[in-house]
Structures are given as structure tokens and as C-alpha cells.
Amino acid sequence: MAPPIAPHTIDLTINGTAHRLDVAPWTTLLDLLREDLKLTGTKKGCDHGQCGACTVLVDGKRVNSCLTLAVMKDGATVTTVEGLARNGQLHPVQEAFIARDAFQCGYCTPGQLCSAVGLMAEGHAHSAEEIRELMSGNLCRCGAYANIVAAVQDALAAQSTQREAAE
Amino acid sequence: MNRFGYTRAGSVAEAIQAFAAHPDARFIAGGTNLVDLMKYDVETPDHLVDITRLPLDQVEDGTDGALRVGALVGNADLAYDRRVQERFPLLASALLAGASPQLRNMATTGGNLLQRTRCHYFYDPATPCNKREPGTGCPAIQGVNRNHAILGTSERCIATHPSDLCVALAALEATVLVTGPNGDRRIPFAEFHRLPDDRPEIDTTLAPGELITAVEIPAADFGAHHTYLKLRDRHSYAFALVSVAAGLAMDGGRIVRARLALGGVAHKPWRDPAAEALLSGQPATDDSFRKAADHLLSGAVPRSGNGFKIALARRAIVRALRQAAAGTPQSQTDKRIQ
Numbered sequence A: 001m002a003p004p005i006a007p008h009t010i011d012l013t014i015n016g017t018a019h020r021l022d023v024a025p026w027t028t029l030l031d032l033l034r035e036d037l038k039l040t041g042t043k044k045g046c047d048h049g050q051c052g053a054c055t056v057l058v059d060g061k062r063v064n065s066c067l068t069l070a071v072m073k074d075g076a077t078v079t080t081v082e083g084l085a086r087n088g089q090l091h092p093v094q095e096a097f098i099a100r101d102a103f104q105c106g107y108c109t110p111g112q113l114c115s116a117v118g119l120m121a122e123g124h125a126h127s128a129e130e131i132r133e134l135m136s137g138n139l140c141r142c143g144a145y146a147n148i149v150a151a152v153q154d155a156l157a158a159q160s161t162q163r164e165a166a167e
Numbered sequence B: 001m002n003r004f005g006y007t008r009a010g011s012v013a014e015a016i017q018a019f020a021a022h023p024d025a026r027f028i029a030g031g032t033n034l035v036d037l038m039k040y041d042v043e044t045p046d047h048l049v050d051i052t053r054l055p056l057d058q059v060e061d062g063t064d065g066a067l068r069v070g071a072l073v074g075n076a077d078l079a080y081d082r083r084v085q086e087r088f089p090l091l092a093s094a095l096l097a098g099a100s101p102q103l104r105n106m107a108t109t110g111g112n113l114l115q116r117t118r119c120h121y122f123y124d125p126a127t128p129c130n131k132r133e134p135g136t137g138c139p140a141i142q143g144v145n146r147n148h149a150i151l152g153t154s155e156r157c158i159a160t161h162p163s164d165l166c167v168a169l170a171a172l173e174a175t176v177l178v179t180g181p182n183g184d185r186r187i188p189f190a191e192f193h194r195l196p197d198d199r200p201e202i203d204t205t206l207a208p209g210e211l212i213t214a215v216e217i218p219a220a221d222f223g224a225h226h227t228y229l230k231l232r233d234r235h236s237y238a239f240a241l242v243s244v245a246a247g248l249a250m251d252g253g254r255i256v257r258a259r260l261a262l263g264g265v266a267h268k269p270w271r272d273p274a275a276e277a278l279l280s281g282q283p284a285t286d287d288s289f290r291k292a293a294d295h296l297l298s299g300a301v302p303r304s305g306n307g308f309k310i311a312l313a314r315r316a317i318v319r320a321l322r323q324a325a326a327g328t329p330q331s332q333t334d335k336r337i338q
């Protein structure tokens, strides 16, 4: 029998809090968040990169946490849906999802929200068509797509108004 | 997933050493293909060598307008790189046609080249598969083969290579730079992926333990005369049934030189120099395009479920050449095909 494989110690900043964690190499970031840290906002849909329910932000970029090995992200900053609100204030994307009724069962929503925040930081989506294409990594089985696009459009508009005000 | 050890490599030399120190090691980059396959027990490495901290994440200008793309440059970073957008729009288009924004944030240039087929049988260890377990047979030939190859197949395997990026790199005649225990090599793109023949378990001419360090892309002179046309079961986030990368050097209404590569139809991005030669010196008309398409597909072999790909590919080639000739490349946002 092969010798047992020792866990690796990694540092992660998750939603603003520093964590030192012992992880086995085969632990995905998704399982680490849900099983070990009880951050169950991030959802497991397919576990194979095909649905986007597990989307989180790693160093500000949206990724599929189900295909991410936690051990490889030593030193990274992770934001999950639990970390989007600031000082009790919902993120503008969350506000827009509520205003636009952009969900039904809500299972895909944490992934949609993190994906939308990533999309806004990337800055490549402007029109509804571009939003649709650049949100296509998040499936919604309830088919709330029309309202999701509207919500992201609102959030983008609010973002640019805010930027103009700051200038 | 099986149990495995893990090394985070700090240098290329360290990565190659760590790989050699284990009987069944794999390099891991974005992990979007390897971790997926490990979850199905299709890949069961005893050790992973993490190469993501290696200094191979830069896009650099080479000589004569060439671009040198480090193996760890992300698919999204490459697609939105200003030089790629301006000088290699065909490459940017193919990248943006692939996977999803999240996956493109994770996936790397080197890993994309080495992603494995999406054949359902390959993915399911409960079934035989010559690629996964040599000598067990190919159930796809008599089974579900809608996604499978029509060109260059063998009686051992009819799988396709699923990459979009690679179709563009084939058309652009890129070179793959590798390093390994026996030193450095440069592999022309056409020789990088192989046909299944009697060894379908081997996808490429890369030797075990060799590391891709970069991909070099020579300057392209197509101007606006290029396109990447991808046809699939849904508009986004789906692999190609058929895709076409086309680039034309034009002189007025006449084609000077053509590059044409197909995805979704073979075990490697498919090019046919004779079909391209048929276009040289010809007027950019549907008649010329059809002749090239017919030549390119003359050896196509339909299976029970994928015969439609022959007609689809023929039309896609004509359409792509029309787009390229007109200088109106396919948009990867507005999916209507003009």
C-alpha cells in the first residue's frame, strides 16, 4: 500500500477573514467551502464545470470552484456569495436581482451573483447581447434568464453612473 | 477521486524533476480538464505537479510580428490581449467561442492543447474504450457517435479533439515549444496532435514528462479576411459539432492564399493543403468555395449517427470562406450567421 498522503497547510483569505487550513490535495475549493467551512451559499450543481452554480471569485476572477483544487490556491483571496454584502448593505448586483425578480428556486443564484460581479470587473459586457453571452457559464434550470439579464444590465448602469459621479 | 501526492513546482527544472520522480505523475495547470477526468476516475495519477507558479504566463512579441504565448497564459487573458485582438483576431475569436467565461479564466494555453476528447465512452470507465484502456474496443463505432469524427478515423477510435483554440492555431501555423528531460524541442502545430491509427491512447507527439513552455504564432497577413465559425447544439457553452477557422490573403476579389482548418471532425484540427491550394489564384466565389469544401471532405466517412456532419461541414466551410472573403468575421456575441 502506498504511504498515506499528508495534508498541506494553506492560507486563504475568505470573505475578508484569514484562514490557515490543512487540506488534502484532492479537496476542491467547493468542498472546502461547503463541507469544512460551512459556507453553503456556494452550490454544487454538476461538479464538472458544466453549470456555474459553484462560481466564486478567486483573486477577483470568477472561476468554477468545483474544478479548483484548494491546495493550488494557497495565498489567494476568495469571495463567495456570503461575502458580497458590505457592512450589512447588499451588493448592487444582489439589489438588482431582487428588484428584477431574477430567480425562482434560487439554486443557481449564488453562482449567478458571483459571476455577475466578475463580469462587471472584467468590463467586456455592455449590451444585453453581450451580457447574455458573458453570463452563459451560468445555467438556470428555472429559466430566469430574461430577468437575470435585466438585473445585470441595471447593475452595470448603476456602476457607470457611480463611476461618472466619482470623476 | 483517487488519492495522490502534490508538488508545487517553483521552476521548470523542478517541475520536470518532480514529474520524473513519480511513476504516474501529471502536470496540472487550470485543472479544468484534468480534475474533471479525475472525478470520473478516467485519470488516476499518483502525483500532481502544480505548474501554475512557473514564470510562463507572459504574452511577448517575437521577431517579424510573431507572438510568443506562455503556456500558462489564461484563455481569457489571451483572448482580450490587445495584440491578439489587433493582430490575431482569428485567435481571439476562437478562444471566445470556447467554454464559458469562468472556464476561460481558469484554462491555460498549454492545457487547452492537451485537453482530451469528450467521447462519452471515454468518460465512462464502466464501458470499454481503446483510448482509455488500449485493446478493449471502441463502442462508439457501433454506438452513440453523433459527436464523433468523419475524417482521419481508424477502426480503433473515431474520437474528435474538442478544442477551439487549436483549430485557430492550426490555421495560423503555430509552433509548440516544449522542454523535457532530453532538452528543448519545437513542434510544428500540424505535427503536435496525431491521428488515432492503432494507438488511440496517444493524443499528441509530446513525450511523457515533456512540458509545454510556450506557443509561437507567426504574423498573419489576412487583415480582416478571417473568421471562426462554430456550429453547436446551443449558442454558447457547448463543444463544436463542426467549426471552421479560415484566413484569406486577398488581392481585390481574388484569393492569393488560403488557410482552412476544421474542428469537431477529426482527432486533430483538420487541414488539407490540397484543398487550400485549390483556392489560390481563384476568384472569391461560392463556386471556388464549394470546390475546396468538396475536396476537403472527399475522404469523409459517415458513421451511424454523424453523417449529418458531412453536409454541415460543407456548408460551414462555404459560409466561413464567404465571411472571410467579405471581411465580415463571425461575431461570438451576435450568433446569427450571416
Ligand SMILES: Cc1cc2nc3c(=O)[nH]c(=O)nc-3n(C[C@H](O)[C@H](O)[C@H](O)COP(=O)(O)OP(=O)(O)OC[C@H]3O[C@@H](n4cnc5c(N)ncnc54)[C@H](O)[C@@H]3O)c2cc1C
Pocket (backbone or CB within 6 Å): A048, A049, A050, B026, B027, B028, B029, B030, B031, B032, B033, B034, B035, B036, B051, B071, B072, B075, B097, B098, B099, B100, B103, B106, B107, B108, B109, B110, B111, B112, B113, B114, B115, B162, B163, B164, B165, B210, B211, B212, B213, B237, B238, B239, B240
Ligand atoms: C463544461 C466545459 C466546457 C468546455 N467547452 C469548451 C469549448 O467549447 N471549447 C474548448 O476549446 N474547450 C472547452 N472546454 C475545455 C477547456 O478549454 C479545457 O479544459 C482547458 O483549456 C484545459 O486547460 P487547463 O489549463 O485547465 O488544463 P488542465 O486540466 O490543467 O490540464 C489538461 C492536460 O494538460 C496537461 N498540461 C497542462 N499544462 C501543461 C503544460 N504546460 N505542459 C504539459 N502538460 C500540460 C495536464 O497534465 C493535463 O493532462 C470545456 C471544458 C468544460 C469543463
Ligand code: SF4
Pocket (backbone or CB within 6 Å): B117, B119, B120, B121, B122, B128, B129, B130, B131, B132, B137, B138, B139, B140, B141, B148, B156, B157, B158, B159, B200
Ligand atoms: S471513439 Fe475513441 S475515445 Fe470514444 S470509445 Fe472509441 S476508442 Fe474510446
Ligand code: FES
Pocket (backbone or CB within 6 Å): A043, A044, A045, A046, A047, A048, A049, A050, A051, A052, A053, A054, A055, A064, A065, A066, A067
Ligand atoms: S458545480 Fe461547478 S460548474 Fe456545476
Ligand code: FES
Pocket (backbone or CB within 6 Å): A102, A103, A104, A105, A106, A107, A108, A109, A139, A140, A141, A142, A143, A144
Ligand atoms: S432560479 Fe432556479 S435554477 Fe436558477
